[in-house]
Amino acid sequence: MKIALYGYGKMGKTIERLAKERGHEVVLRINSENAASITTNELKAADVAIEFSRPELAETHIKKCIEAQLPVIVGTTGWYDKYNSLKKACLENDSAFLAATNFSVGVNLFFALNKQLAKLMQPHSDYKVEVEEIHHTEKLDAPSGTAITIAEGILENYSNLTNWKLDEASDSELKIAAVRTPNVPGTHEVRYQSAIDEIAIKHTAHNRDGFALGAIIAAEFIINKHGVFTMNDVLKI
Numbered sequence: 001m002k003i004a005l006y007g008y009g010k011m012g013k014t015i016e017r018l019a020k021e022r023g024h025e026v027v028l029r030i031n032s033e034n035a036a037s038i039t040t041n042e043l044k045a046a047d048v049a050i051e052f053s054r055p056e057l058a059e060t061h062i063k064k065c066i067e068a069q070l071p072v073i074v075g076t077t078g079w080y081d082k083y084n085s086l087k088k089a090c091l092e093n094d095s096a097f098l099a100a101t102n103f104s105v106g107v108n109l110f111f112a113l114n115k116q117l118a119k120l121m122q123p124h125s126d127y128k129v130e131v132e133e134i135h136h137t138e139k140l141d142a143p144s145g146t147a148i149t150i151a152e153g154i155l156e157n158y159s160n161l162t163n164w165k166l167d168e169a170s171d172s173e174l175k176i177a178a179v180r181t182p183n184v185p186g187t188h189e190v191r192y193q194s195a196i197d198e199i200a201i202k203h204t205a206h207n208r209d210g211f212a213l214g215a216i217i218a219a220e221f222i223i224n225k226h227g228v229f230t231m232n233d234v235l236k237i
């Protein structure tokens, strides 16, 4: 598989290393220096694009791939207000795209576990639930995309709360705490606390390999497909 990398930072470089180990080739590396000059023909030399750049750039990158009918895997977080319009554009152009707030297989299992736990906790309103995410200090968005997906999973299954809120939350809101600590790849925890006890589930990424491998597996999945997909389609969760 020939890969175009939109974004060649921490994630782009990790993806290149793991993609080579799986027999794939990176044919295009796009960063701030060459992004403006990339042509549709250059994009079309790849079988798939993998996008891990910056929140404010994701929409433009996805649009370029859709217009070139190049399937695109999107890992960048913090742009999801554009998701529905990009989904429409993808379907109109008969292209393919898959975005995930977190590509790690472990986190996608954690998402399923989180929903199950929220269902179990629904009748037990004496517990107070909160989400905490910890990331490295270069992270541009807060809360993390993963924490938002976790919060949505709780709110869908636990009707005691109305919406999520970053840091300060009222009794009817789900608090997400965002902590920034140097060099942390990504830690997410859900805690239900009462005066009597605490139930917690936690995912700790030890490095970025899980995110990168999941994105490559998603790229292998999307080749020759048309439409909009999620990691649930890839992992059959």
Ligand SMILES: NC(=O)C1=CN([C@@H]2O[C@H](COP(=O)(O)OP(=O)(O)OC[C@H]3O[C@@H](n4cnc5c(N)ncnc54)[C@H](OP(=O)(O)O)[C@@H]3O)[C@@H](O)[C@H]2O)C=CC1
Pocket (backbone or CB within 6 Å): 006, 007, 008, 009, 010, 011, 012, 030, 031, 032, 033, 035, 036, 052, 053, 054, 055, 057, 074, 075, 076, 077, 078, 100, 101, 102, 103, 104, 138, 211
């Ligand atoms: N969904 C998931 O599983 C995961 C998502 N992420 C998300 O992925 C994104 C990237 O993370 P990470 O790799 O750690 O970030 P980095 O800051 O390490 O890398 C960002 C890259 O984007 C590049 N860039 C800047 N401007 C442009 C441009 N105009 N066109 C193309 N590329 C450009 C930068 O290039 P330059 O160096 O030239 O400035 C850099 O190579 C973030 O949004 C993060 O939240 C991260 C991990 C997992």
Ligand SMILES: O=C(O)C1=N[C@H](C(=O)O)C[C@H](O)C1
Pocket (backbone or CB within 6 Å): 077, 101, 102, 135, 139, 140, 143, 144, 145, 146, 147, 185, 186, 187, 211
């Ligand atoms: O910026 C990061 O690094 C990460 N971002 C993603 C997110 O916002 O959830 C995924 C992962 O936690 C790492």
